[in-house]
Amino acid sequence: MKDAVKRIDRAINGLLGIAVIAMLAVMSAVVFAQVVFRLVHASIPWSEELSKYLLIWCTFLGSALGVRKGSLVGLELLFMILPKKAIKPLTAVINLAAAVLLVFLMVIGFRTAAQVWAQTTPILKMSMGLMYASIPVGALFMLINTGISTYLNFCEEDEKE
Numbered sequence: 624m625k626d627a628v629k630r631i632d633r634a635i636n637g638l639l640g641i642a643v644i645a646m647l648a649v650m651s652a653v654v655f656a657q658v659v660f661r662l663v664h665a666s667i668p669w670s671e672e673l674s675k676y677l678l679i680w681c682t683f684l685g686s687a688l689g690v691r692k693g694s695l696v697g698l699e700l701l702f703m704i705l706p707k708k709a710i711k712p713l714t715a716v717i718n719l720a721a722a723v724l725l726v727f728l729m730v731i732g733f734r735t736a737a738q739v740w741a742q743t744t745p746i747l748k749m750s751m752g753l754m755y756a757s758i759p760v761g762a763l764f765m766l767i768n769t770g771i772s773t774y775l776n777f778c779e780e781d782e783k784e
Contacts, residue, residue: 625778632771636691639764643685650677669746676744676754683761691768711777718773725766732759 650673657670689695702710736759740752 625775628771628774632691632768632775635764635767635771636688639684639688643681643688646677646681646684650674650681653677672744672746676747676749679754680757680761683757684764687761687764687768690765691772693772714776715773718769721769722766725762725769728762729759729766732756732762 653667653670654674657667657674660667686695701713705713732755736752736755738752739755740750742751743749744751744754
């Protein structure tokens with residue numbers, strides 16, 4: 624079971640990493656091109672809109688990667704103060720609370736994306752629902768990574784005992 628979870632982990636987070644890198648590369652190229660065009664008194668009308676929406680998607684997908692790597696902001700002080708026996712249950716409670724919040728974000732995010740799906744962006748004429756979909760999609764990947772992290776942490780703890 625643990626090997627299957629690790630394979631799923633590598634597959635999902637590998638794809639997320641590639642997607643985030645690709646989006647950041649496109650965003651950087653577009654913003655750089657816009658700067659160059661402004662130097663010659665021209666502009667790319669869609670550059671700001673595209674870079675803004677790519678940044679939004681990168682934020683939510685990158686947050687999912689941060690959840691898996693454990694690199695998001697946390698209260699390390701609390702874990703340093705507590706006895707070792709209390710850390711495992713506290714981690715489970717924190718991950719459960721995070722999972723509840725992520726499910727809430729998914730539900731509200733999908734509802735919101737569905738409500739604005741018919742609206743289009745001003746310049747690119749893309750669905751606004753696609754932009755709002757970054758919230759529930761990112762929350763879904765964060766939820767998956769929370770589950771993977773929790774499972775693998777508990778497996779490692781069991782192996783140490």
